[in-house]
Amino acid sequence: MNVSAVPELAPPLRLLLGPGPSMVHPRVLRAMSTPLLGHLDPRFLEIMNEVQAQLRAVFRTENPFTIAVSGTGSAGMEAALVNLIEPGDAAIVVAAGVFGNRMAEIVGRCGGRLVKLDVPWGQVCELGRIEEALRKEGKVKVVAVVHAETSTGAQQPMEGLGKLCHAHGALLVVDTVTSLGGVPVEVDAWEADAVYSGTQKCLSCPPGLAPLTLSPRALDAVKARKTKVQSWYLDAGMVADYWAEGKRVYHHTAPISMVYALRESLRLVLEEGLEARFARHRRHSAALMAGVAALGCSPQAQEGHRLPSLNCVRAPAGVDEGAVRKALLNEHDIEIGGGLGPLAGQVWRIGLMGESSRQENVLAVLAALEQALAKQGKAPKPGASLAAALESYARS
Amino acid sequence: MNVSAVPELAPPLRLLLGPGPSMVHPRVLRAMSTPLLGHLDPRFLEIMNEVQAQLRAVFRTENPFTIAVSGTGSAGMEAALVNLIEPGDAAIVVAAGVFGNRMAEIVGRCGGRLVKLDVPWGQVCELGRIEEALRKEGKVKVVAVVHAETSTGAQQPMEGLGKLCHAHGALLVVDTVTSLGGVPVEVDAWEADAVYSGTQKCLSCPPGLAPLTLSPRALDAVKARKTKVQSWYLDAGMVADYWAEGKRVYHHTAPISMVYALRESLRLVLEEGLEARFARHRRHSAALMAGVAALGCSPQAQEGHRLPSLNCVRAPAGVDEGAVRKALLNEHDIEIGGGLGPLAGQVWRIGLMGESSRQENVLAVLAALEQALAKQGKAPKPGASLAAALESYARS
CATH class of the missing domain: 3.90.1150.10 (Aspartate Aminotransferase, domain 1)
Structure with a gap:
């Protein structure tokens, strides 16, 4: 390819009705193209505060740790799991499609002991089956479910799951990539401990950030780790110090333009209600x-x-x-x-x-x-x- | 914070002369705000080909594996190291500032055996010192250096380093976050095996992607791994199957708008020469x-x-x-x-x-x-x- 001949960007105009990305509102595109602030500029830090507050409203949570991970939805999945699972920790994963299976795969890469509950694609998992697995396994660190399975279009019921997990001393991890902003997501009411999403689905923002919220219980588990988080980039403790008001310790450069886009897409979500x-x-x-x-x-x-x-x-x-x-x-x-x-x-x-x-x-x-x-x-x-x-x- | 009251985005207009992000050309902002294609749209796959060719030109390499990692520069660093280092592998890291120390930290999180060559901040490391360490350590998997140390403004000389590493059976990993597009980077002439960068420095693109190139030798090392790469998100084998022409296996959703921006910024780089x-x-x-x-x-x-x-x-x-x-x-x-x-x-x-x-x-x-x-x-x-x-x- 003659690289000097790469022409002006002129893609066809598509109507995006696939599994993501979805259509992006012109206001979001315009916000995204705003000239940049530095990632440690006091005004940018205010913008981060605003985005955190907006995300809390959309996640329906009071969790102080509510941020946008600098990667796409799968980075959010990886961030949730690598921070909570240490080698040898048992994790029950409901696998009812591609994304449940991806969670299971990541548990393995964390050195976790995987207990996989396979569910026919298109079906959801009954609470009783998770309860049975919790009883049988004894000490379980994490139960992971996909709220909205993008590969099958099924929506996992969440009622009672958080309480059940906590009764057994387990943390609840929930994938809301294809639900957040389009289907009720109730992080606090569910008593969920780590919930992540992507921006390019029901939030109608371009892909590139992964909203993530961790409960105080999840953060305690991160603090109590005996080993370092295997990912430096996704280490919740370090990322938290960048996002935390009053700290703002440099960790890595935030994708500033994407934060602008997410902020505007969340404004649109909250304006609509x-x-x-x-x-x-x-x-x-x-x-x-x-x-x-x-x-x-x-x-x-x-x-x-x-x-x-x-x-x-x-x-x-x-x-x-x-x-x-x-x-x-x-x-x-x-x-x-x-x-x-x-x-x-x-x-x-x-x-x-x-x-x-x-x-x-x-x-x-x-x-x-x-x-x-x-x-x-x-x-x-x-x-x-x-x-x-x-x-x-x-x-x- | 009353989230419904988050106002229109109106940041002050800054002249960015810090360690990044740098100023972004209006053409790049405009390209970034182009309505999106899907990440598996045939036209988007062509755009990925174009960006790969542009990146090869800027990296001065023929490496087929030349991509943009879906994260900021630190994700590129993590991608380079987690793919090459398995538990127990020895890695010599030149630490002459923040970013050399970050590499050392990541080697530890990979379970690698770290041999750290500390250098006073602002100084560079002499080839002889690296040679001595290679001789002393015996089997070394990776030698990692920062070409452009953003924390000190020092530029590590690269002449002879690739040959030296290969003579000792080691792979050479190079951080070019603050040099690519502003200072000569010669991936093939250096005989470097894994070289990464960021977009928000001399390429003058917003942050959010990390250019990464792997030599065939590095890819062989990835293929010969006995263990899975600890990061699913940054697994080079899987990412390669998405970027490889003719394969295009879905892995994760690419940050489409950022790819648009990078493509335009690389057009500007190559137009200037x-x-x-x-x-x-x-x-x-x-x-x-x-x-x-x-x-x-x-x-x-x-x-x-x-x-x-x-x-x-x-x-x-x-x-x-x-x-x-x-x-x-x-x-x-x-x-x-x-x-x-x-x-x-x-x-x-x-x-x-x-x-x-x-x-x-x-x-x-x-x-x-x-x-x-x-x-x-x-x-x-x-x-x-x-x-x-x-x-x-x-x-x-």
Whole structure:
């Protein structure tokens, strides 16, 4: 490649309805392009305070340790686990999809003793099963669950889980990458100890930061470690000293522009209001699901436990789902996701997250799906899916 | 804090002449605010190819594994070390400042056997000393040096070091955070095996990515590991499968907007040309150093080994250096850096990196320093430092 000939950046304009990133509001793009402050500038430190307060509101927590990790969602996952798990510590991980399995993988890399509760993809884990594992294992350091499994569209119920973990002396780690800002996340009410997310899903901010909150109980566990955290970059004690008001010890350079973007995206979330935002996510998801049902798609996730932010549906029998996604991208500039792991080639993952969760997007993707299916000779009654979506809107 | 009252983002406009971030060109800010593609969009994968080619040109390497790690410079450091060092591996680390010491700290967290060569801050390490350590230690996995020590302004000579390491069966890891794009970095000519940098220094891109290149020899070492890399997020094998053309296996979501920004900043670097850019950095550094000498400042770094990108000078005797920095920030909106560790309270670190390396900035900071010193009764002859800078420019 002749590197001097790399042209001006001119990507196509896509409608992002996949598993993330979601659409970003122009206000967020504009804030992100603000000329930079230094990462130790007193004004930047105020901005960090503001972002911490905003994140506490969105996480619904009073945890002083509530920050944005300098990496994408997976860095948040790694930060939560490497800080809490020391070699030999037992960790129960609910694995009901890609992200539960990723947690299990990281537990292994921490030298933890992994107790993996495998759950069929699309299902959720019953509290009783976790309780049984806690009883059986004796001393358990961490129970880790994915609240919103991006690979299956299932939403793990959280009621009673924190209390159960604490009754057994375990800490509760929760992945809210695809729920925070779109589906109720109640860190304090759940009594969760380490909760992380990503910015590019229901917060509608570009990827690059991972919101993370640790309870005082989790911080005590970090302080009581016998060994150093294996990651210097993600060491919660050191990162806390940078984020803590009054300390601000230099650790590493914060991704300043991303912090600007996150701040603006959180302003938008809080201006809309969390409850209104959750209702919006439910309304558009219901319309989409009504529409895709009319196209012959059935939901992958267990009934009663479906994420409104990430709609995972099985492609109609006999349809080449990859060709449909390609047609959506190339002919309509619409991105939706395919299946991962055992679901590859079988499902579509349609994200209606944050700014992407809008009526015009629901109609656009349904129309495009109908046209792509028609090309494969699988067209349903023309307009039936849009009609079903509109009926859903009329009821809501 | 009332989070609903977080106001519009309106930071003061600073002239960034500290140890980073440096000034960002408007073209980079504009590219960064481009609406996003998905991280698996075919067009985004082309953009990744372009950035890889640009990075190879700037690193002066043919290494296929040349990527941008999804984190700031310290994540690049951690990525280089955690992938190469397994528990029990010996690592020789030259520690001549904060960043050499950070490498040593990370080696410890990898379970490596650390052989630390302490060097007085501001000095560089002689090749003979590293050779002696290699002879003495026998089997050494890694020799790690900081090319441009941001905490002291010293530039480590690299000639012969790669050959020496390889003759002893060791891999060479080099930190070029404060040199890449401002000072010659010659990955292939140095025979360096793992070289990382940050974006917010001489590349003049916002912080958030860490360029990293691994030689085929380093990749062989990664493949020959007996244990898994302790970081899942920074696992080079898995990250490589995402960046490799034709593979593109999903690992984690790339920070898309930051990749846009880096691509544009590298376009600017390559449009200017590396040699012209290095000459520019030398020219403005020489003028600045002439100017601060006239203010009574002496360089911290060893003569003949001073970084043009990061000018570390001792504050004149009896001056409250912190008050001077505060005056620069509050009265002139100019950020410069203070000293870290043993140099705290003693030095200023004036960065002239990338877009910050300009004549008007040299004059601005000299004038502001003169005025701040005058307030402390330490004013030199009015205008003498600017005159010295102009004389330097006249000679160059």
